[in-house]
Amino acid sequence: MKRRTLLKTGATAAFAAALGAPLRAQDGPMKVGFVYVGPINDGGWTQHHHHSAKEMVEHFGDAVELVYQESVPEGPDAERVMTQMCLQGCQIIFTTSFGFMDPTINVAAKFPDVVFEHATGYKTADNVSVYSARFYEGRAIQGHLAGKMTQSNKVGYIASVPIPEVVRGINSAFIHARKVNPDVEFKIIWIFEWLNPAKEADAAKALIEQGCDVVLQHTDSTAPHAAAKEAGGVYTFGQAADMAEFAPMPRISSIIDNWAPYYIDRVQAVMDGTWESVNTWQGIGEGMVGIGEISSAVPDDVKAEAEAMRDAIAAGEYHPFTGPLTDQSGTEFLAEGEVADDGLLAGMNFYVEGIEGDIPS
Template structure:
């Protein structure tokens, strides 16, 4: 059972009286809340948002912003109560950092039109609700290139949380990139129906390795699968959300690192400036919201060079992770040669590309 915590972060000096400054001129700090599905010590998704919060405070100053972090909030009706209580407590900007919060965010936002809400990985905005996301699939294309070149069995694995658009995007981008450099590559997908369940993730990793998998990536928040990869001595795997090499120094090949700092800085500053507007932000490798972690020294130099070339191509626009021709795993053409899956089409993709077993 998880335990919910509410953490306050601000300047120690904020508790001192404002000597000699008339009360009318004392500027009230902006109250900002972060609602997390797990704990910042997961070394993955929630850790990334916590690092982003800290970068925001460092850049803007704890003398201007007071933050509250609520952890272990499940994606369900109870989250509605959390959002409502935060709004009632005077928070003027509330970040909902998981997809499953969406219905509850929109419900509470209607009741508090003067409060700004931002929904991570969301797909619907409102007058006081914005969405923000990162192009994780761009990072998946980089690490998929490594997987396709490093595998010895030509069988990789993708441990997913839930079959939502974001996760399907990651699966497809990873498989496409791997098969570009290794047409024999196949990707087995297993969903564990949780963002963070170390036991399930570890069991899935063991079962997949028993089926011949020697490269594992994940769309879950902890390092359990990597730890199994380390124990079993397979080629390796990739961290999710943060550099997880400390948990599997030999198996950890690289990682997709979430850098939420730039967005949180811009977003909070816009509220302070009175310029915040409803928007949908979707940044990636080019703007630094998605980063690729250090490469394991055991990766050959030519493989690193090819991965770096994919990264550079995505940044300069010469490579698109979903450029056609693309077939799905039934053999039907989904994207014609010369075409791409554009931003507006991503969220409707409910199929898997050729080579994926899901």
């Protein structure tokens, strides 16, 4: 029988009194914690993390017990949840949203015998690793498809939180849309949240009203797809999950997150006593970023072009940020044939030339 525990919320006096105390050795299965920013049925980001966590449990069987808490706000409440997991005996905790970064570092300092894995962040410690996927690789393919499929030459983009990860994705999609359609425009709406179905739906409707017939998103729910389906004649892309229930129209492809191999590898490292703090950033080639089936709504020649790009990225033969590229001010930041290094990508806080508007602070 596979073991799974939903962490009870509400700190107790016993937890508070034990804060910072060394953990006692646990008998039985190793407890593995997951902290989720959204609900496990959001249809996207959190659901796929949880699906991957369950694959990890299936792999190890009764050797592990899954402890998780969903819908944890990014802030002090996250620190409380992580503390509870430590006191409950978790030996490794995966914190799966950018805004969990500082809470992860803070709790890790209090519990040096627990190891932490933080998704999409950049702060590490002796007992804190970071991991992320090269989503911008998938955005390049989406941009190509969007540029080819739009009839209005207006592409909408629902953006979540203004951090380099999201800005990179917008730039990558725009670069590749413009390559195949020089007349394309991007209309960007920021909602300042990862998951808010009402805001996502409103943003999609606003973009459609502005004439966008393709809508991309870096938000977690399927609400934009429902809005596009209701409007009719609007293409969308699955985000973090395939969202295939909306195919072949409006969803025409997707970026799919596959975290399970990483989770299995890192839990195994704890079991083996070989865990070390690492910084992992993987993409299509390693399988962490998947490209969902391109639906029948896409012409065969366009589908073939997108699949060729996918395969070239996977093989390391093409990089989505290859010069010449200029920023919004017209200043070249990559010369002809030059490829962006990870430092440039990790700190990308500017739009490329051709995108209108400002990145909110």
